[in-house]
Amino acid sequence: EYFQILNDKNTKFNNVTISFDGIDYFATFNIDFAEEEWELTGKNVGCDINSNVNGWLVTSDEEKEYFDIDHENQMVKLINRIMAKCTNGSKKWKKQKIRLLKWYHQRSNKLDDYIEKLSTEMVKKYDTIVFEKNYSKIKILIGGEQNMVFPLTKFITKLQDKFARHKPQAEGVVFVDAKYTSKKCHFCANINHELDVKTRKWKCPNCGKTLDRDINAAINILNRGDYGNSLENAK
Template sequence: MLVNKSLKVRIYPNKWQEEMFKKNFGSCRFIHNQILDRLNYLHQNYKGQYKLNYKLTNTFLKQLKEENNFLNEIESTSLQQTTRDLVKSFINFFKNPKNRKPKFHTKKNTKDSFRQSIRKDKPPVMGKYLHLRKYGKIRYRTSKKYTNTLNSTNIKINNVTISQENGKYYASINIECEQEEMKYTGKNIAFDINSNKNSWLVSNYGQKEKFNIDHENQMIKYLNQQLSLKKPNSRAYKKIQKRLWKYYNKRTNKLNDYTQKLSTKIVKKYDNAVFEKNPQNIKILIGGEQNMVFPLMKFIDMLKYKFKWYKKESEGVVYVNPKNTSKTCHKCGHIHQELKVKTRKWKCPECKTVLDRDVNAGATRKSLFPHLISEIIYFNPSCDGISPLETPN
């Protein structure tokens, strides 16, 4: 089975390459805004009288290059990719109005990035160097595993995206390769999601996941306050800004690493994962005063595509109706209607089983999915807890 993957590596451009990258970022943003303005004009005044396709946007791109000479200095395929992305977003919007309409890109709120296509006769990766069209050879750094993968003849490189994040440059290399399958375990798991930073994810096995980035958030808040007191572009300003970027990167990397490892462990140990319906409505605050929201839907999307990659015959992520699952005893099925939200541990009036509210909710939701075998443990008040993602005997 062929799958598309993206490998993100750190790159180290020289000063001339950094300057050209910045020009390319700005040119892609300029092309996006100019063509979007023309498409909006056509849609408002000539609705139904034109065809939205790549030929139309390529005509606009050619006109813009003739009107603005600085665009001829920029690598051409990155500008073409910008127009293609814009056409795709418009088509998706017309197909489903729930999708967001394309917006103008601003320098402040838009991520600096551009994407190059790849020529068949010139591979972009050779050893520990990345060869970009028009910008030459750039050193990159990543793990030995990824380095060997990028230099392997068994993969196909589709495109390379260059981006800047907090003063550092990265290359996201899109590859096409054969996907290995994981062994089926015959085990399944169900989760209860909590909208707070303490045990945001609880399984029917009693596993409680916590994630803490309070230190990074406190440092970011403190450095932002210090930065506001300094004169812009002064030496003290740049020094604090460099420290601030460091903590932004640390927080992002810590969060991405956590979600990737947790999703991989779940897919490796279980064949299906049960969640409640409409999880996008739940906001998990993990930053204290910063009120940073945990990327829950990004995490669930990771589970979906990893189940599809590694265990394509399983159903993967399954949704069930969460109504009364916290109040229903998973042992006898009795619904405790008088149970209050603040009560985290309760005793079933019928079977006298002591239950943890979140663990019981996960176990009840698992029983709602008919294809799953009942794998339930009961809450033990004397138990100190179970280490993450380890199934009890």
């Protein structure tokens, strides 16, 4: 998206700032440009947020998002072990430190690129994206042995920013109370109070439907925002 903006003939460049972080040089462009408007699709989606093992984000369209930086984290761990065996400040130690910084950058860039692409894809596809309102308290661990916390607030801010810039007429990001969305059957609205946290698939004791816990929750989140086949009046 950013390369398209820079190459657009209508983009006006005001100034460029060059910075250096000790390894790489970066160029920051100050520009004026006309925002591209994306067409409304009439589609809405509910999103359930959970652990990366089962898909950190699961939608009411039965799509599951995974993100893996285990390789990057393993390299960081390996280089830290090598540095621990070197004399602090030695030539070998300094060389490994540069390697370490490069892997930190690669890990960060991979995550930023993923968030950029996924947020663009979702805003183009949907006019309304419904999340549980306590999302800021949810910690999504990614990356294997050396887990990082997925920057969920950053991702949702990206969605909101792109709706404002490219689809200002759309409903955009909406938040709802997610109470019982995992335990409530979206077919019959019965709440399974006996459902435990570890169970990923369950059979509704009332209607007999087999449910994927996360997809069921995402559908209920969508319904709770009144963008799906709402069962809000059911107990």
